[in-house]
Amino acid sequence: MIARRGSDTEWLGRRASGVMTPGSVIVHAPSAAFQAPGGGENQLIQTSRHLEDLGLAIRPFCSWGDRLEDARLLHLYGMSREGLELARVAKGRGVPVAVSPICWFEPRALAALAPSRTRAAIDLAKWLSRRALPALPDWRRHLLALADAILPNSRAESAQLQGLFGADPRKIHVVSNGVDPRFARADPIAFRERFGDEEFVLYVGRVEPRKNVLNLIRASRLAGLPLVVIGGGVPGHDRYFQQCRREAGDGVRFLHRVDHADPMLKSALAAARVFALPSWFETPGLAALEAALAGCAIVITPYGCTREYFGDHAVYAPPGHVKRIAGALRLAWEVGGSPGLAGHVLEHYPWSAAALATKEAYDRLSD
Numbered sequence: 001m002i003a004r005r006g007s008d009t010e011w012l013g014r015r016a017s018g019v020m021t022p023g024s025v026i027v028h029a030p031s032a033a034f035q036a037p038g039g040g041e042n043q044l045i046q047t048s049r050h051l052e053d054l055g056l057a058i059r060p061f062c063s064w065g066d067r068l069e070d071a072r073l074l075h076l077y078g079m080s081r082e083g084l085e086l087a088r089v090a091k092g093r094g095v096p097v098a099v100s101p102i103c104w105f106e107p108r109a110l111a112a113l114a115p116s117r118t119r120a121a122i123d124l125a126k127w128l129s130r131r132a133l134p135a136l137p138d139w140r141r142h143l144l145a146l147a148d149a150i151l152p153n154s155r156a157e158s159a160q161l162q163g164l165f166g167a168d169p170r171k172i173h174v175v176s177n178g179v180d181p182r183f184a185r186a187d188p189i190a191f192r193e194r195f196g197d198e199e200f201v202l203y204v205g206r207v208e209p210r211k212n213v214l215n216l217i218r219a220s221r222l223a224g225l226p227l228v229v230i231g232g233g234v235p236g237h238d239r240y241f242q243q244c245r246r247e248a249g250d251g252v253r254f255l256h257r258v259d260h261a262d263p264m265l266k267s268a269l270a271a272a273r274v275f276a277l278p279s280w281f282e283t284p285g286l287a288a289l290e291a292a293l294a295g296c297a298i299v300i301t302p303y304g305c306t307r308e309y310f311g312d313h314a315v316y317a318p319p320g321h322v323k324r325i326a327g328a329l330r331l332a333w334e335v336g337g338s339p340g341l342a343g344h345v346l347e348h349y350p351w352s353a354a355a356l357a358t359k360e361a362y363d364r365l366s367d
Contacts, residue, residue, distance in 0.1 A: 011045060016060040024059040025051065025362065026071045030080040036234045038206050039286040040102045042260055043153075043177060044077040050178075050355030056362075061086070069093040073148075073362060078102050084143045091146055096365045098149040098358075100175070102283060104157065104304045105164060109280035112320055113209050134166040141165040149361045151175045153283050154305035173361040176309075177286055178351035183293040184342060188271035190264060195253070200226040201329055202272035202296070204265070204287040207241045208234040211279045212301075212319045214244050217252055219278070219317075219325035225333060227252045227276075230268060269294035274332045277301065278317040278325045284309040289349055292341045297332035299325070309349070313338035 012034070020026075027048055033041050048058040059066065061074075068074060068089055073096040076083040087097045107127050114120035130136060144150060144167045151173055152158045158174055161167040201220055207213045213229065220227035229252060233241030245254065258265045269275065275291030281304035282288070288300050289309065298314040300306050306314070315335075317328035 011049065012060055015048075015058060016062050020059050020062070020066050020070060021057045022070045023072045024057040024070075025073055025075055026059050026061045026066060026068065027075045027077060028061040028083060028086060029077045030082050032235075033078065036206055036232075039177075039283075040078050042286050043100065043102065045260075046178060046180070046351045047355055047358055050351045051359060053352070054355060054359050056359065068095050071095055073098060073365060075358075076100070076143075076147075079140050079143055081139055084139055084146070087143060087146045096148040097146060098151060098361060098365070099143065099147040100151045100153070101144070101157065101161060102153065103161075104281045104283050105160060106281040106303050108303060108320065109210065112280060130164050134162075134164055138165065144168075144171075147171060148365050149173060151358065151361055153177045154308045156305040156308055157283060173357065173364075175354055175357045175361065176349055177284060177289065178349050178354035179286070179289040179293050179345055181293070181346060181350055183266055183269060183290045184346055186266035186270035186294045188267055191267035191271040194264075195228075198226060199273040200228045200253075200271075201274045201276050201299075201333070202228050202230070202268060202291070203276050204230045204268070204291075205277070206234045207231050207244055208237045209240055210281075211277075214240065214247065215319060215322050215325060216276055216278055217244055217248050218322045219329060220276075221247075221249060221251060222322060222326040223329045223333075225251075225274075225329055228255060228268070228272070229253070230255045230258060230265070232257045266290075266294065269296060272296050273336075274299060274329060276317075276325075276329060276332075278319045278328070279303075280319050282306050288314075289345055292337075292345045295337055295342060297335065297337040298341070299328045299332045310341070311344075313341035313344060 074090040075098040077100050079101050090097050110123040111120045144165050150171045158172050205211050269291045275296040276299040277285045277288045279301045283304050284306045292298050299317050300314050302316040315328045315332045317325040
């Protein structure tokens with residue numbers, strides 16, 4: 001077993017240093033990904049760490065020194081043009097390619113997040129065209145066609161990849177996202193000693209439009225519930241972050257982002273009464289899985305693959321309706337967490353299971 005001490009950044013630094021071991025699995029995320037890490041980056045790190053537990057050598061791609069022909073395979077996390085170019089090189093050198101797309105195409109989000117009505121109309125027209133004609137040329141379609149294995153996080157994502165991009169179902173192996181079982185043993189004492197004993201609604205993640213933090217702030221004020229936001233702004237969305245700060249008022253506490261391995265994150269989740277993630281879509285929201293395991297009541301978006309993970313154990317809040325988000329917060333606050341949710345998450349979504357399913361997909365490429 002590998003040691004799990006140290007931050008995610010430290011793990012990445014250690015694995016990316018030195019000379020690549022021949023036969024390693026090379027993992028890749030877009031170059032800017034870890035400048036504002038979120039669920040996709042967490043998925044890469046946690047899956048990789050547990051794959052190491054299964055005896056695989058994992059190497060974050062270093063463009064300066066790594067030779068793809070020395071790798072067992074290339075595993076792309078997320079879909080990007082950068083990843084497409086790397087996949088082309090790998091395929092040209094006989095190296096198999098696996099892709100975890102980590103994506104969702106939500107028409108309501110396209111309309112809500114576009115900078116103008118004209119842009120919204122264009123984006124919706126493109127979405128409708130692709131749904132009607134998935135064979136239309138597209139770089140994402142090309143990437144999925146190049147891939148030897150496609151590893152979506154849900155059956156819903158799998159269906160969307162097939163419907164929008166004509167992904168070959170024979171290549172698809174659903175690998176559910178995971179959670180660290182240690183969140184089930186989280187202790188609220190450290191957080192309460194530092195910030196007080198008051199109960200609160202918690203949000204953990206990037207403060208950006210897709211996460212819908214501004215409407216969550218408005219809803220928490222409408223519901224009269226204290227809110228704690230753990231996370232920071234994202235490059236390119238500084239004005240949004242500042243607007244969130246302006247509208248927050250006295251009932252909202254902003255805390256800096258903490259590393260995923262920081263015990264204070266687990267303590268915050270254990271201390272929270274409700275965890276809220278009313279994003280424009282989630283696949284399915286790793287912080288929500290962790291919060292569920294820590295015992296929180298969950299308020300989450302219905303868009304994406306959240307129902308596939310949470311079923312009837314969560315309260316669903318449509319992101320565009322502040323009053324309905326407020327109502328969902330009040331309901332979750334009053335009713336409390338679903339008694340069966342933590343057990344459901346622990347049974348079905350440990351990272352060890354995600355790593356095993358990923359390894360099985362790798363092994364099929366060697367058969």
